[in-house]
Amino acid sequence: MTLTGMHQPTDETAAAELVRQAKAEGIPIRVAGGGTRGGVGRPAQAGVTVSTAKLRGITLYEPSEMVIGAWAGTPLAEIEATLDAKGQMLAFEPADFRLLYGTNGSPTIGAVAAGNIAGPRRIWAGGCRDSLIGVRFVNGSGELVKSGGRVMKNVTGLDLVKLQAGAWGTLGLLTEVIFKVVPKPDTVATLVLAGLDDPRAIRAMADAITSPFEITGAAHLPDGVGGEGARTYLRIEGFPDSIAYRTDALGKLLAQYGALSRLGDAVGASVWSAIRDAAPLAEPRDQVIWRLSVKPSEAPAAIAAITACRAARAFYDWGGGLIWLATAADGDAGASMIRKAAKAARGYATLLRAPDTLRAVVPVFEPEAPAVAALTKRIKASVDPAGLFNPGLMHAGV
Amino acid sequence: MSAIAFPIPDAGILARRDLIIEGLARLLPPECLVTSEDERRAFETDAFTAYRRMPMAVCLPRNTAEVSAVLSFCHDHGVPVIPRGAGTSLCGGAIPQEDAVVIGVSKMNRILEIDYPNRLARVEPGVTNLAITNAVTADGFFYAPDPSSQLACTIGGNIGMNSGGAHCLKYGVTTNNILGVTLVLMDGTVVEIGGEAMDAPGYDLLGLVCGSEGQLGIMTEATVRILRAAEGARPVLFGFETSKQAGEAVAAIIGAGIVPVAMEFMDKPAIDICEAFAHAGYPMDVDALLIIEVEGSDAEMDAMLGRIVEIAKMHGVKTVKESKSAIETAAIWKGRKSAFGATGRIADYICMDGTIPTGQLPFVLKRIDEIVKGYGLRVANVFHAGDGNLHPLILYNCNDPVEAQKAEDAGNDILKLCVEVGGCLTGEHGVGIEKRDLMTHQFNEVDLHQQMKIRAAFDPGWLMNPAKVFPLEGRLPVEDGALNGKAA
Numbered sequence: 001m002t003l004t005g006m007h008q009p010t011d012e013t014a015a016a017e018l019v020r021q022a023k024a025e026g027i028p029i030r031v032a033g034g035g036t037r038g039g040v041g042r043p044a045q046a047g048v049t050v051s052t053a054k055l056r057g058i059t060l061y062e063p064s065e066m067v068i069g070a071w072a073g074t075p076l077a078e079i080e081a082t083l084d085a086k087g088q089m090l091a092f093e094p095a096d097f098r099l100l101y102g103t104n105g106s107p108t109i110g111a112v113a114a115g116n117i118a119g120p121r122r123i124w125a126g127g128c129r130d131s132l133i134g135v136r137f138v139n140g141s142g143e144l145v146k147s148g149g150r151v152m153k154n155v156t157g158l159d160l161v162k163l164q165a166g167a168w169g170t171l172g173l174l175t176e177v178i179f180k181v182v183p184k185p186d187t188v189a190t191l192v193l194a195g196l197d198d199p200r201a202i203r204a205m206a207d208a209i210t211s212p213f214e215i216t217g218a219a220h221l222p223d224g225v226g227g228e229g230a231r232t233y234l235r236i237e238g239f240p241d242s243i244a245y246r247t248d249a250l251g252k253l254l255a256q257y258g259a260l261s262r263l264g265d266a267v268g269a270s271v272w273s274a275i276r277d278a279a280p281l282a283e284p285r286d287q288v289i290w291r292l293s294v295k296p297s298e299a300p301a302a303i304a305a306i307t308a309c310r311a312a313r314a315f316y317d318w319g320g321g322l323i324w325l326a327t328a329a330d331g332d333a334g335a336s337m338i339r340k341a342a343k344a345a346r347g348y349a350t351l352l353r354a355p356d357t358l359r360a361v362v363p364v365f366e367p368e369a370p371a372v373a374a375l376t377k378r379i380k381a382s383v384d385p386a387g388l389f390n391p392g393l394m395h396a397g398v
Numbered sequence: 399m400s401a402i403a404f405p406i407p408d409a410g411i412l413a414r415r416d417l418i419i420e421g422l423a424r425l426l427p428p429e430c431l432v433t434s435e436d437e438r439r440a441f442e443t444d445a446f447t448a449y450r451r452m453p454m455a456v457c458l459p460r461n462t463a464e465v466s467a468v469l470s471f472c473h474d475h476g477v478p479v480i481p482r483g484a485g486t487s488l489c490g491g492a493i494p495q496e497d498a499v500v501i502g503v504s505k506m507n508r509i510l511e512i513d514y515p516n517r518l519a520r521v522e523p524g525v526t527n528l529a530i531t532n533a534v535t536a537d538g539f540f541y542a543p544d545p546s547s548q549l550a551c552t553i554g555g556n557i558g559m560n561s562g563g564a565h566c567l568k569y570g571v572t573t574n575n576i577l578g579v580t581l582v583l584m585d586g587t588v589v590e591i592g593g594e595a596m597d598a599p600g601y602d603l604l605g606l607v608c609g610s611e612g613q614l615g616i617m618t619e620a621t622v623r624i625l626r627a628a629e630g631a632r633p634v635l636f637g638f639e640t641s642k643q644a645g646e647a648v649a650a651i652i653g654a655g656i657v658p659v660a661m662e663f664m665d666k667p668a669i670d671i672c673e674a675f676a677h678a679g680y681p682m683d684v685d686a687l688l689i690i691e692v693e694g695s696d697a698e699m700d701a702m703l704g705r706i707v708e709i710a711k712m713h714g715v716k717t718v719k720e721s722k723s724a725i726e727t728a729a730i731w732k733g734r735k736s737a738f739g740a741t742g743r744i745a746d747y748i749c750m751d752g753t754i755p756t757g758q759l760p761f762v763l764k765r766i767d768e769i770v771k772g773y774g775l776r777v778a779n780v781f782h783a784g785d786g787n788l789h790p791l792i793l794y795n796c797n798d799p800v801e802a803q804k805a806e807d808a809g810n811d812i813l814k815l816c817v818e819v820g821g822c823l824t825g826e827h828g829v830g831i832e833k834r835d836l837m838t839h840q841f842n843e844v845d846l847h848q849q850m851k852i853r854a855a856f857d858p859g860w861l862m863n864p865a866k867v868f869p870l871e872g873r874l875p876v877e878d879g880a881l882n883g884k885a886a
């Protein structure tokens with residue numbers, strides 16, 4: 001019988017069996033989680049979809065060891081609720097792209113790992129790949145492979161865990177993922193500076209981040225992006241006394257940039273989730289979304305270079321290290337010019353949202369230098385020799 | 399001890415030694431090529447001194463172009479190479495083999511750029527770990543991972559081993575603090591991986607290179623994260639009557655949502671050894687000691703310590719002693735960081751490095767004691783309690799071959815125990831040759847084959863540090879079909 005349509009294996013043995021069958025029949029596989037990020041990557045040509053939707057459940061949770069493991073299809077919401085009940089959380093603030101993509105469904109923890117996308121806390125707590133400590137996956141030969149584990153210090157053998165983070169399912173079907181977690185902060189304070197232009201905002205954020213006051217979020221929304229007037233947000237977390245002390249100290253440190261005010265807790269929380277999910281750029285829907293990672297100090301110049309040639313709206317996270325940018329979908333959606341600007345800013349650009357037709361012709365992920373591209377191809381072949389998993393999703397031929 | 403096998407040296411390569419050296423001499427100036435037996439001897443082992451092998455030659459290139467030229471020459475002549483930093487590896491990661499050329503990066507030891515606003519430094523691989531911190535201390539910054547060997551070990555070696563340190567509980571290990579590297583592959587290709595932006599696109603090659611133990615390429619430059627130091631830091635000593643109580647206190651502290659910068663554990667033998675060496679004021683009337691460090695302003699540290707002391711009291715803490723001055727703080731850390739060296743003054747030792755789920759601490763400590771006693775030996779335990787990374791130091795006399803074998807066997811039993819309780823063979827020192835043959839306890843054949851295939855994507859001919867990490871038995875053949883790692 002030929003494999004077609006959608007399959008939802010209920011355990012990893014069944015998942016491995018499906019992959020072996022697909023291999024035997026030479027049928028490429030689209031790997032799906034909750035389907036909320038189905039718009040990521042180049043449109044892949046696959047004969048069969050393997051969904052992790054029924055591969056769900058928490059496999060391990062030890063609050064005092066700060067570690068949680070789950071089958072890949074476990075909804076992120078279930079993980080977060082479980083952690084929340086014990087006063088813990090994932091450190092890297094995973095985004096929810098349902099608004100951005102206009103999708104329904106429920107993001108899964110496996111897809112979070114595969115996408116390696118971190119939110120504002122990236123500057124303090126590291127990325128998704130820094131929290132991911134163990135994986136099990138089915139490789140392209142239908143074998144179950146494990147790497148890493150449940151302990152947070154582990155240098156035994158090559159680190160295939162990191163390799164899976166950000167591979168978007170092109171290096172196998174993740175079946176189980178294990179994350180280290182952190183305590184939820186007792187108090188979160190969102191501080192805001194008003195009216196700064198982009199270069200000054202970036203300097204203010206750098207001053208804050210390079211202070212001893214442990215900034216866990218630093219974002220700048222220029223005038224007209226998600227609200228009126230430019231707003232530069234800083235976040236600190238900890239015990240109330242410490243928050244009060246650091247708020248005061250930051251106010252003095254940043255005095256030259258104007259008054260530092262503190263938002264109410266609920267408003268502050270909604271600001272950070274909006275930034276995390278790129279909500280200010282979600283509309284209009286027909287615009288494409290670029291995500292640029294650059295050297296923070298170069299970010300304003302990159303935006304200036306881009307907006308000099310093309311109408312675009314943008315905001316900054318990660319103290320300027322991350323730029324979210326929306327622009328029209330005409331032509332190459334600005335690809336060549338945006339990539340040039342990102343490169344000049346020592347970074348790169350990913351086309352995170354665009355119509356299928358555009359993603360079929362414009363490279364979604366930054367084109368790689370020949371030496372890196374050669375390694376990418378060889379690594380792909382070493383895990384998935386027949387090229388079964390999400391073929392072409394990241395790069396043509398990979 | 400001769401239990402750990404090395405591959406049989408390739409007679410063909412040995413026979414061509416003169417030609418190979420001649421070829422290398424065309425690529426490097428004389429001061430960068432070590433060929434005399436006397437001078438080569440300094441490179442025959444690393445900090446895993448029980449094993450040594452004399453390399454054919456040692457190259458000390460000065461830049462990426464020279465590394466590339468030497469590698470491409472060795473590649474074309476089928477000569478294995480052993481990348482080397484400072485040679486402080488505790489698992490034999492930098493130990494050569496007779497038919498290999500050592501490539502040491504000690505001449506590449508400059509700090510190329512310090513960029514505070516972007517919190518990064520660009521350095522050459524031979525710069526020492528501490529030199530990076532020292533270069534930025536005056537401005538209030540530091541490089542976070544702090545292996546006890548930080549005065550000597552290089553950033554290249556740190557990346558090679560994905561090294562950790564006492565302060566990793568809060569700041570992460572090497573892989574969490576590196577942004578980019580320049581990597582030269584075995585065939586001489588220069589690859590730029592990552593850079594100054596976060597979360598580089600494509601496969602996480604940087605993550606793969608961290609901890610790859612010199613098997614994927616030679617790093618010739620690194621971009622590292624530097625961080626602003628806290629306003630103050632204060633270690634506090636907590637003495638407990640039993641290891642069990644100390645272990646439970648650690649779990650309770652983390653359970654209460656407190657993650658200190660460091661939580662280090664010492665048992666009675668370790669306390670005795672370290673106190674005699676460092677005069678740090680460690681309590682001598684307890685069986686277990688925790689060094690817990692907190693950071694921040696004075697008021698913040700007081701507040702956090704207050705909470706920690708409360709929890710420690712609930713777990714029967716006997717002594718609490720705060721550092722009252724910078725000198726005391728230095729002494730407290732000196733004692734901990736010189737634990738290995740101080741132990742070395744009283745006996746030979748082998749240092750284990752397994753990690754366990756912290757919930758298993760009391761059980762594992764008890765079993766370690768039984769295992770080592772079973773071999774008629776003594777053990778001192780120092781470790782990173784917050785993350786379960788154990789360092790049992792098994793004391794023995796290296797001039798007694800029987801005892802040496804017992805020490806190695808006891809070590810192996812302990813590492814198997816770590817894996818059995820859900821942990822791993824090595825938390826920060828690496829596999830090298832030391833734990834190579836234990837890899838099958840942690841990984842099955844499929845896991846190891848997958849790792850080897852990925853390794854081969856970088857070095858298809860298995861010429862880079864080939865005797866390490868993967869058991870010599872059961873290796874995948876190299877691409878040209880030659881036998882891989884046939885044991886001597």
Ligand SMILES: Cc1cc2nc3c(=O)[nH]c(=O)nc-3n(C[C@H](O)[C@H](O)[C@H](O)COP(=O)(O)OP(=O)(O)OC[C@H]3O[C@@H](n4cnc5c(N)ncnc54)[C@H](O)[C@@H]3O)c2cc1C
Binds near residue numbers: 444483553561
């Ligand atoms: C007293 C003592 C205390 C220690 N304490 C700690 C500790 O607290 N935490 C910890 O993690 N480790 C510790 N170590 C172990 C050791 O210091 C680390 O593994 C260190 O990172 C090794 O650095 P090195 O420069 O000496 O590298 P080497 O020993 O020379 O090499 C280590 C590995 O990296 C490879 N390598 C080196 N340079 C390069 C390069 N440029 N490119 C590619 N590969 C390269 C080598 O081939 C080898 O596999 C300790 C060692 C000693 C002796």
